[in-house]
Amino acid sequence: MKKTASAHWQGGIKDGKGTLSTQSGALRDSPYGFNTRFADQPGTNPEELIGAAHAGCFSMALSKELGDAGMTAQSIDTQAEVTLDKVDGGFEISAVHLSLRAKIPGADRAAFEQAVATAKSGCPVSKVLNAKITLEAVLED
Structure with a gap:
């Protein structure tokens, strides 16, 4: 299985701008640039997308592991910083x-x-990252 995403960039690092798109269409020409990455301008950035991918991947992996242990989650909410x-x-x-x-x-x-x-440790996004990964888990009543 292969999935694709693409980036288009025009200009220099600080004055340039770009767009990001995904095969699924979840992102279609979504703007990004220096100010969306390092300031508060609306748009996305690579780190935010990695966070979303990691949170989603981990949540799905946890659902599988819980199922293997005979448990089903009512809800799993994961935030990635x-x-x-x-x-x-x-x-x-x-x-x-x-x-x-x-x-x-x-x-x-x-x-x-x-x-x-x-x-x-087992979610594919965790495996691809060369970063320290920490986790805080709360099991709600």
Whole structure:
């Protein structure tokens, strides 16, 4: 299985602008640029998209792990905070922090924690990132 996305860019780094599109059409010519990445201009940026991908991937992986343990989530809500640091004249994504809130009727706490750990290390987006990945998990009543 292969999925595609594309970027179009015009101009210099600070005055240029670009668009991002995905095969599915979820993004179609979505604007991005220096100000959407490093300031508060409306639009998207690569770090935000990596965060969305990681949160979505982890949530689906957790659903699978919970199912394998005989549990079904009423809800799984994951937020990803992606850290972009300036290093050696450039930038790197140094960390991703996942915050999970899950409602799982009748959940066994130990089985939940094992499912969370397995999903964190096993989701394909976690595997592709060369960043420190941390996680805070809350099992709601």
